[in-house]
Structures are given as structure tokens and as C-alpha cells.
Amino acid sequence: MSRKYIGILVVTALLFGSLLGSGALPVNAAIRIAVTIDGRPLVTDVAPEIRNGRTLVPFRAIFESLGARVEWDERTNTVRGTKGHITVTLPIGQRLAYVNGAPVNIDVAPQIISGRTMVPGRFVAETLGSTVEWNAATNTVAIRSLVEPRVGGEMVYALAGDPTTLNPLLSTDSASNFVISMIHSGLLRTNERLEIIGDLAEEWSVSADNLTLTFRIRRGVMWHDGRPLTAADIKFTYDTIMHPDYTGVRRRDFRAVREITTPDDHTLVMRLSEIDSSLLSKLFIGIIPRHIFQGHPVARLREHPNSRSPIGTGPYHFGSWLPGQQVVLNRNPNYFWAGQEPYIQRVRFRIIPDTQAQLVALEAGQIDWMGSIPVDDIERVRRTHAARLQFREVKQNGYWYIGMKQDHPIFRELRVRQALMYSLDRPGMVQTLFKGYGTVIHGDKPPVSWAHNPNLYTYPHNPAKARQLLEQAGWNRIGADGIRMNAAGQRLSFELISASGDQTRENMLNIIRNQWRAVGVDMRIELIEISVYFGKLDTGQFEIYQWGWNLGIDPDNFIFFHSTSGFNAEGVLMGFNDVGYSNPAVDRLIERGRATFNQEERRKIYWEIQEILNRDLPYVFLYNRNNIAAHVNRIRGIVWTEIGTTFFEKWFIDPATLR
Amino acid sequence: MLYLLGYIARRFSQMLILLVGISIVSFAIMHIAPGNPVDLMTDRLATAEEKARIATLYGFDQPIPVQYIRWASQVIQGNFGRSFVTGEKVLDMIAARLPATLFLNFLTLIIIYALSIPIGIISAIKQYSWFDHVVTFYAFLGQSMPQFWLALLLLFYVGLRFPFIQTAGMSSYGVTVATEGLWAVLVDRSRYLILPLTVVTFSNLASITRYMRASMLDVINQDYVRTAKAKGLAPKIVILKHAFRNALLPLVTMMGFELPILFSGSVIIETIFAWPGVGLLSWNAVMQRDYQVIMAFNLLGASMMVLGSFLADMLYLVVDPRIKYN
Secondary structure, eight states: OOHHHHHHHHHHHHHHHHHHHTTOOOOOOSOOOEEEETTEEOOOSSOOEEETTEEEEEHHHHHHHTTOEEEEETTTTEEEEEETTEEEEEETTOSEEEETTEEEEOSSOOEEETTEEEEEHHHHHHHTTOEEEEETTTTEEEEEOOOOOOSOOEEEEEESSOOSOSOTTTOOSHHHHHHHHHHOOOSEEEOTTOOEEESSEEEEEEOTTSOEEEEEEOSSOBOTTSOBOOHHHHHHHHHHHHSTTOOSSOGGGGTTEEEEEEEETTEEEEEESSOOTTHHHHTTSOOOOHHHHTTSOGGGGGGSGGGTSOOOSSSEEEEEEETTTEEEEEEOTTOOGGGOOOOOSEEEEEEOOOHHHHHHHHHTTSOSEESOOOGGGHHHHHHHTTTTEEEEEEOOSEEEEEEEOTTSTTTTSHHHHHHHHHTOOHHHHHHHHHTTOEEEOSSSSOTTSTTOOTTOOOOOOOHHHHHHHHHHTTOOEEOTTSOEEOTTOOBSEEEEEEESSOHHHHHHHHHHHHHHHTTTOEEEEEEEOHHHHHHHHHTTOOSEEEEEEEOOSSOOOHHHHOGGGSBOTTSOBOSSOTTOOOOHHHHHHHHHHHTOOOHHHHHHHHHHHHHHHHHHOSEEEOEEEOEEEEEETTEEOOEEETTEEEOGGGOEEOGGGOO | OHHHHHHHHHHHHHHHHHHHHHHHHHHHHHHHSSOOHHHHHSOTTOOHHHHHHHHHHHTTTSOHHHHHHHHHHHHHTTOOOBOTTTOOBHHHHHHHHHHHHHHHHHHHHHHHHHHHHHHHHHHHHTTTSHHHHHHHHHHHHHHHSOHHHHHHHHIIIIITTOTTSOOSSSSOTTOOHHHHOHHHHHHHHHHHHHHHHHHHHHHHHHHHHHHHHHHHHHHHTSHHHHHHHHTTOOHHHIIIIIIHHHHHHHHHHHHHHHHHHHTOOOHHHHHHSOOOSHHHHHHHHHHTTOHHHHHHHHHHHHHHHHHHHHHHHHHHHHHOTTOOOO
16 A cells, blocks of 8 residues: 555544544542532532432522521421422431421431431422432432423424424324424313313213213413304214214214314314214314315315414414424413413424434524434433433333234234243343333333333243243244244244334344344335335234334223224224234223213223223233433423423523523 | 527437436336235225225226326326325325435535545555555555444444434424524524535545546546646646636536536435435335325436436536537
């Protein structure tokens, strides 16, 4: 090699070396707990310490920095802090505290360490109305004091793509739904505990026969153009969905509705042709204004200008939309909900298609919120941006699974299906694929569902048991290639299909293939373009397939597991029961689950269904994946649910950062 | 002159026939390809009757030739229809995104030519020199390096490090000439331009540079250049006056072929830098079987292609007196 070339290589190496070198991370020194209050470090003469998993901090420092007055009663050996109308009393050495005189149990007793009285930081801070977050990556306790919200400021979200439409009746993608949820109100909604509450409906009642629902509509609700909302708007919205020319995906949600009437402007009556308790969760859909859409052909709803510059009744007005760049919403000062108008002045959705680019935008401070940090970056971002960002694990209301055709010569044998479960190390996969941010699933309800049954059999990873079951099922010979055969000489071999274009899924399927191969099962993987893939599922052209469900909050699973949701006599798939699962007991339970609005009764029914599905195994139940959301410190008052956020109107921007 | 006009008219009628042919072929391919908009519009549980009803509403129940004629007669009237996915007018959708694409591509072209021509010339004159090797190496590095990889590298190691550089989008919210003045707008736009411009330029520099180098090498070995040198002209004048202008000839005609490139967006650049161009729009249209949008892009691409080659022929006529039309 000539010297010239060596020179070029050196230049190149230097150029890229200098670019790459900056990625090196600082090595963590000895473990030391830091406490920050509103981003500023809490300075103490004695360092905070962890006892029994709780951080203890010097009492005077914590109380005073949270704006509380402190007293030390030597006679009773008691610390007392007062802020406003809250008084916290902590007797030293006792795992009992008093808040305004009422006793409260605490995990760790206040104690004297290095001559300083130390008290549990989280308990004190939360009692005084602050929020506390523990960042394990940086060993930091971040305390944020209670502040009065103020109107103003801006929040910037990232969306992966333009919303396809801002008409709630037609939207199917998450970008559209997210923006729409701020502009439109539904008849009902969920609160922070994911319970169904009224939104435009003030209250509702169900008739004794469960066939008539009567909603009282909130008074004084104004559309963003100033016109009053009435029950007629709600009837118009639902009638549009039930119209034969409607081209969206929600008609089936209203299949039980026979007739909607509006006896007066603030009453809506729904008469059902059959009882359907899952209907309530379908009434979250945004209501559209009748005075704007009336007379427009339903088939052309998508093309109405208002489907792209919508008028709703929600906390935010539609502002502007630059395709490929951003959607801007402004606060609605006339928002009706609970007399509470939104605080954040403007919400901007920036369109950034690439996840890595979103992450860079977050790290560079160009966006304020990212709903899902890529798994491989979570630890790094947590460490490097601990001072600027807050993190939260958001659970998935859904699960991934492998569907097995129930009448397939291999899978119709229960012991084979059990063996396929036992041979998989599902917790290990959650670790490998999602760095532990996920949950193994054993039935068809994720833990966030109110109908989740926590007592299901867990099918622990047990290859020996899997081998034994396969042998019992007749797959007792092992070929030269390590694959099992039955007496007839057939190999235990099949093809799995799934959709292409998702690296995580490919990795996952490769792990599954290897773990099955280890017990002598041969699986070939065929990844297909998604619309072709659905075509195959819907016509039953598969042996076994992998997919996932994102679920609504209602546990009704008729379309998944009721026998009439499978292929009918003409071979048309009637629901999503493409595996052809059929169990008369489950059918009956599913029907009963739909036929009552009583949640306790329904919970028992769905627990039983889960137990049967856990035994019958129509699916290899896998796991779900949780997201790590990140946002800048500036955003306060966020109302979290287990699966996301809600009540956006209660959020605010830290007043200290507002001009 | 009249002869020339006749030639142009003939070329235009050929172009028109070609475009009709292209549109028929692409229309047919699009409809034969698996998947259709009705399946994507309705939910997976829609019954055959429901799907048939929607197909009728949008005219998909007609035979493909009938659909084509219906589409073509609309297009002749300047109506490209509406997207099945968003309900917007197709022309509005393209018009909203084309400026970003043209802006980026036009600047890239200028920079590529501005860099390639001098680099190519120097490489040719100082063939096999240190400079030639370095430039050749980097030009090929740029061409062979995956664009997305370079883009991501820049995103993380440049975009994150310099606050001046914006990594996503093409302008800041609220920065307009009316509110902030022209200078602020120019600064703002360049903050967003740096990264995408760098990537596109770097990965496209090689071809023009190599072209220029080859063309220049070709010319400086010609007899007339040797003659010029022999009669004692200064090397600078020989290069700039005699060789350069002739070496430029093939390059000028290449500009015609840049026309379709000018109008095409890059999915990679638009994805990574959130550049709001037409690349992602056309990509998504294909993914969603959004027929009207797909056809509009096919027609746009085809028109620019035939127009570009026509332009290239015309440029030949202008710059090379040896070529005669007939």
C-alpha cells in the first residue's frame, strides 16, 4: 500500500474517530444518593441514605426546602412540619406518622444517623403535596414541589406521521386519534383509573331490561365556533356511523343499537336490539357538529373541509396544519369540563417520522415529549438526561401471541400446544427483546384490564416437560436433523407466517424458532407484506401465525374466541377467531359477559373465560411490551393512567419557566 | 427556424403518446398488484356486501379500462381526484409538499455542480496526485456509504452537539419574513438545511465529479490543447479557455436529465430529517394503495422524465454546433 493511501486512511479514521469518540459515557463513581427539589440539588451536611429501600434525608433540609415550618419537640422526641393547612408529625423510631393528627403507617421509621435526624423523603414530600420520582439510573430522588398552575406556555409533541384525518368517525391511526382526542369530546370517557365516566353525558342510566340507555347531556357546552351542543349532534354522529354509506371502521361498534331518539335537547335515548355491555366503551368516540356536516353526503365525509380543520367541543381548538411539518392546537378558554379550562396555551405536534430522529429531537430540546423511547436507548437517555427529563413506564393494553389453527393435524393435540408453551422462555424474551419493559401474559387480558385474572397458570419455562408432552402426543422419534417424528414418519414441522417490516418481531421469531428447535420442533418463518398477510389470515391460509392485539378497555372478547367469530359455512371469517377456536362453555360465558352491565358479575365471567383459555390454549400467549415515555421537567400536573395520559386540560407548564 | 419548430412539435406529440402509454401501463400494474384501497379503508371484519358497497361508491366495481378512461378524462380537465385516505385533493397534497423537495434538490444541484466542476478539473489536471486520490476516495465513500447510515451518524454526532443545527423539519414555528425579517428567516432555514443538504450532496458528489474528471482528461489530451500548449500559451489560459469550455459540453447536457431528479423526494432523507417533501407522500400512497395519489406521482415522474430528455436534446443543440436536428 502506498503512503498516499495510508494518508487517506489516517485522515478518514481521524475524521470518523473524532465523530464517534464523543459517544463515550462517563463511568459512574461510588453510589451516592442525590436529592433534587424542582431540579435544584438539596444540599445537606449528612448525605441521604437508603434504609429498607426508602431514602432518608435530614428533616430540617427537606421540610424547609419544601417551604414548611419545622419544630423539634425534644420531650416527645418528635419532628413536626407545617405547610399551609398540612401538619406532619413524625415520632423518631416509630413506623407511624400523623398527618393533621390522623395516624399513617410508614415503611421506615425516622431515625438518627450521624447525629442528624433523618426522615423518609418520599413520605414527607408527598404529604406536603409534592411529587417524588426515583431515578435508579442516576440514584436521584427528584422532588417537585406543589405549584399553582398558570395559563400559558407551549408543549411540543412528536408524531411519526401526519394524521390521516381529524374526523373522529374516520380516524384509525394513533397520530390522528391522539390529536382528535384533544379537539373532540365523546359522550363518555375514561378517568385516570380507566373507569368509564361521563364526558358530554352528565349521567346515564340503564333500564331494568338492559335494553334502553338514557343519557342526560351536559348543558352549556359550546362548539368551538360558538354554537351550543345538543343531543341532536350526538344522534347525528351515531346515525352517520350507522349509515350504509359510511366508509369508516366503526359501524360494527353500534350493531346492537336499534334506534336513537332525542326527547329534548339534553336527553339522548338509545334502544338496543340486544344487550351489549361493551357498547359503553364505544361511546368514547368524538362527537361531530351536526350544523356543519348535515346535508353532506356520508360517503364523502372524508372530503369535507371540516374533516381536516375540525370543530369540536374539546379542550383544544384546531389551529393550523402544515402537512409533513406540524399541527398546531390552541387552548379552548370556553372548555366545559368540570369548570376547568386548559392551562397550556398551545400544543404543537411536530411530524418526525423516524424514531431515532425523534429521540435526537428530544435530547436536543426540540420536542418536549416522546411517548416511547427506543428500548436500546432507554438506559443511556435516563442517565444522560436525568436532570432535564422525567420518565414513566406506560403499560400496553394488549398482548402478542401465536395463533394455532385448532383443527391442524399437529396443533389439534392439546399436549402439543402445552409443549409449545413450556418450551418458551417468555420472561427471558421480555428481558432480551424489551430489556425487561414488558409483561408475560397467560390469558387474553393484560394486567391493566379490570377483568385481568392474576391467578392463571404461568407455564414456566420447562423444556424437559415440553419434550415429555411431545413424546406422549406421539412425537417420540427423533430424526437425524434433531426434529421429532411420529409413528407415521411425519416430521414435527410447520410454517409460521407473520408480517414483514418489524425488526423486533423478526428477532422474537428467531428466538422462538430456536427454543422450539431445542425440543425437536421445526418451524419455518415466512414474513409477508402486511395486506397480503391479512388476506391469508382472513382466508385461513396458514398453519400458525404470530400477531398482537391492542385492546379497548372493555373485556368483551366475542370477536376473538366465540365460535361464530370463526369461519362460517361458506368459509368467510366472521370475526377474528381465525384459529377456529370453539368451546361451547366459552361461547356461553362470552354471551353472558355481554348481557350484563354489572362489572362485578362480568369480572367473574371473564376470570372464568381466562381460566378456560389458559387451559385450552387456542394461542401461545406471549407477552406485551411497555413503553418508556419521557418528557421535559417543565411539564407539570400530568395525569397518568396505566396505559397513557388523560385530562390534558389539567396539565400545565411550570410557571417559573413562563415569561 | 421553422424546421426547428416542426421538430419540437413532433417531439411533443411523441412525448404525449409516450405519457399516455406510461399511464396505461402504470394504471394496470397498480390495479393488478395485491391489496386494494377498500380493504385498507374498511376494517378487517367488513362483510363482502359492505366492501362491495364502498367499491361501488368509489367506482372500483367498474372494469379497469372503464376506470382508466374515467380517470384520464378527469385528468385532462386538470382534476387528479382526491386521496382515498385523507379525502384531500391530490393536487393540493402534492402542492403542499413539492416546494420542500424542490428547495432541497435545487440547492443540492447547485452545490454539487459548484463543487464537482472545480474538483473534477483539478483531479484531471493533477491526475494521480495526492488531491486526486483523496477526492476520489471521499467521492466514492459518499456514493457507497448507505445514506441512512451517514444521516444517522450526522444526527447523533453533529446534530446533537451543535445547538445551532436543527435536526428535524425545515423551519421553526412562527419564524416568517413578516414576523422576524428576511435575515432571520434565512438563518432559520439554513439551520434546518445543513444536515440534509450535506448528506444528499455527499452521496451524489461522486458521479458528477468523475464525469467532469473524465471529460476533462479526454479534452486535455486532444490535439488542439496540445497545440495551444505548444504555441506557448500559459497553462492557466489553456485550461480555462480551451479545455474547460469543451469539457463542460457533456456536463451541460446532463442537466436535462436532472429535471426528474429535481422533482423526486428521498424517502430516507425525509424520514430521518423529517423533511416535508414528496418522497414520503408517494411512498405512503403506494403502501396505502392510494390510487389517485400514486397515479399523480407516476404522471409527474413520467412527464419530468420525457421533458428532461427533450431538454437534454435541446441543450445539445444549443451548446454543440456540430449537431443538427433533422
